[in-house]
Amino acid sequence: MKLFKSLQxxxxxxxxxxxxxxxxxxxxxxxxxxxSDALKFHMLVxxxxxxxxxxxxxxxxxxxxxxxxxxDADNKVRxxxxxxxxxxxxxxxxxPDLSLPVKERRAGGLGIFMVRNTVDEFxxxxxxxxxxxxxxxxxxxxxx
Amino acid sequence: xxxxxxxxxxxxxxxxxxxxxxxxxxxxxxxxxxEIGDNVTEMHFDFADLEFLTSAGLRTILYARQLMxxxxxxxxxxxxxxxxxxxxxxxxxxxxxxxxx
Numbered sequence: 001m002k003l004f005k006s007l008q009x010x011x012x013x014x015x016x017x018x019x020x021x022x023x024x025x026x027x028x029x030x031x032x033x034x035x036s037d038a039l040k041f042h043m044l045v046x047x048x049x050x051x052x053x054x055x056x057x058x059x060x061x062x063x064x065x066x067x068x069x070x071x072d073a074d075n076k077v078r079x080x081x082x083x084x085x086x087x088x089x090x091x092x093x094x095x096p097d098l099s100l101p102v103k104e105r106r107a108g109g110l111g112i113f114m115v116r117n118t119v120d121e122f123x124x125x126x127x128x129x130x131x132x133x134x135x136x137x138x139x140x141x142x143x144x
Numbered sequence: 145x146x147x148x149x150x151x152x153x154x155x156x157x158x159x160x161x162x163x164x165x166x167x168x169x170x171x172x173x174x175x176x177x178x179e180i181g182d183n184v185t186e187m188h189f190d191f192a193d194l195e196f197l198t199s200a201g202l203r204t205i206l207y208a209r210q211l212m213x214x215x216x217x218x219x220x221x222x223x224x225x226x227x228x229x230x231x232x233x234x235x236x237x238x239x240x241x242x243x244x245x
Contacts, residue, residue: 016168036227039164039196043231046166046198098236102209110235111199117234 003029006067011053011083019045019066023079026068030077032140040118041077044135047111048081048090056085056131070139076120079135088131089124091116148176156186162193165201174204177211185217192223202237209240220244 007022009015023041027033045066052064065082095116096109116122121136146169147162157180165173180187187208197205205221212219220242224232232238 013168035195039227042164042166043196043198046168046200050167050200096235098239102206102213102240105206105240110202114199114231114234 001031001070001072003070004067005069006065008063008065011049011057011062011064011085013053015064016046016049016053019049019064022066023068026070027077030070030139031072032075033077034140037137037139040137041079044079044115044118044137047115048079048133048135051088051090051111052081052083052085052131055088056083058086074138075140076136076138079137081131081133081135083131084129085131087126089126090133091122091124146172148173150176152180152184155183156188157184158188158190160190160193164195165197165204167198167200170200170204173201174207177204177208185212185215187212187217187219189219189221190223191221191225191228194228195225196227197231202231202235205237205241218242 003026005022005026007018009018020042023045024038027038027041049064049066056062062083062085067080069078070076090112093109093112095113115135119135119137121134123134125132145163146165149160151158159176161173163169189205209219222244224243229238232241
């Protein structure tokens with residue numbers, strides 16, 4: 001069984017809502033996808049989409065194409081985010097310093113760190129002026 | 145879906161969170177935290193009906209914690225589910241949060 005769906009939205013709050021809905025609806029069709037899996041994907045979308053919405057485009061709101069696919073051959077869900085914003089490779093982001101005392105903690109970098117620790121694959125490509133970020137996660141797996 | 149129920153008793157505020165705390169819903173919680181009185185030195189969050197949180201939610205929790213720390217106050221969390229506990233462990237937040245029974 002294979003699933004594939006793609007959606008182009010504006011890189012803003014409304015677009016995020018549409019992508020949340022798309023991912024939730026597709027995951028409902030994936031056999032063995034638990035609520036816990038679905039919540040992790042919700043987190044992945046929130047972190048990556050919010051990054052693009054906040055940093056990819058200068059002034060005008062740009063576009064983001066999000067696609068979700070599933071193949072029961074490997075039981076993995078793939079999320080691909082494509083934008084035409086400035087070049088940015090989140091896979092190169094340094095992990096946050098988790099040893100700092102509360103007062104000095106900064107929340108920056110946490111989202112990408114959470115993504116990296118949740119997925120099986122986290123791959124960046126820059127092609128034809130686009131940032132293409134691919135996240136792959138096995139369904140029904142404990143990560144921590 | 146997200147909801148906050150707030151109860152105030154003297155210098156302590158209790159907030160029961162419901163739903164998912166993400167970049168869409170965290171601003172609502174942050175606003176409620178901003179509105180608490182200067183006299184408040186204790187914040188108690190009940191996560192019984194909170195399903196999950198993203199980094200935007202973590203930022204808001206960290207904000208509440210720093211607000212209480214600035215007043216030598218106290219912040220606690222209770223009824224944290226295992227998915228959220230995994231996030232706290234992953235991000236090192238477990239070491240800086242007071243989780244009570």
